[in-house]
């Protein structure tokens with residue numbers, strides 16, 4: 001099976017109120033851990049590559065690794081550009097064989113965001129590639145941008161309607177209180193579900209995307225900190241909230257931080273327990289296993305996409 005677009009995946013997910021996990025990939029072990037989990041769970045998958053991942057791994061390597069994963073697993077897999085910041089990077093990824101791109105022009109004005117997104121949609125659709133765009137701004141750290149809480153803005157439902165109509169975008173990333181990274185809430189976690197429902201009502205049939213959707217499971221933070229890490233006060237989006245979002249039109253759930261924490265916890269533990277270990281296979285291996293277990297948990301218990309393939 002070749003790489004696929006997310007179109008048919010989202011249609012079913014939208015209708016049946018589950019979501020597809022979009023997991024960030026940066027190297028072979030991360031890809032293998034995620035794909036092994038999806039294989040065991042018989043789930044479709046979105047593997048996404050950020051600008052930082054492209055810089056780190058070189059897109060040629062990542063593309064070949066993802067192709068190997070497709071060949072090895074036989075799963076329906078979408079290769080997606082995460083947070084493309086310009087038309088040029090989106091075009092490059094379309095030309096490189098990605099099946100889905102995100103244009104994140106959310107830091108521009110509303111009108112500019114529409115114009116840039118529309119241009120990407122025209123190019124991508126002409127090449128059979130689907131497009132995600134972002135309206136509103138999430139707080140937190142992305143590779144190129146660090147948005148402070150004060151600069152974050154929630155998505156406006158009326159603007160969402162106008163944006164989707166004018167751009168023809170396939171999926172819309174919305175800002176309802178999530179943020180990137182491991183420090184999402186200072187007090188009680190809280191998402192604006194009334195806003196999510198209002199947006200969904202304005203753009204019926206358009207799948208929405210939840211960025212910054214890691215749960216930051218306390219047991220993994222604890223292991224990191226127990227073995228020399230310093231990640232105090234980390235907090236993510238409770239799993240019940242992710243499930244609730246999937247019931248209101250969110251079809252794609254972006255997860256990176258939870259993979260980072262799982263892998264780091266396993267490697268820190270391995271190093272602490274066996275200081276003689278200097279064989280990368282013997283610490284990256286446990287890291288890969290930890291990613292597999294994390295993704296299995298997400299697919300089965302949070303996203304609800306098991307058994308579809």
Ligand SMILES: O=C(CO)COP(=O)(O)O
Pocket residue numbers: 024082083179180181182210211212213214215254255256257258
């Ligand atoms: O949104 C993300 C990637 O686009 C990742 O979000 P997390 O930092 O919550 O994992």
Ligand SMILES: O=C[C@H](O)COP(=O)(O)O
Pocket residue numbers: 024050051052053082083141142143144180181256257
């Ligand atoms: O959007 C944020 C993702 O977690 C990707 O992170 P990155 O830009 O550091 O690769």
Ligand SMILES: [Zn+2]
Pocket residue numbers: 083104106134137138142
């Ligand atoms: Zn953004």
Ligand SMILES: [Zn+2]
Pocket residue numbers: 083180211212254
């Ligand atoms: Zn994101």
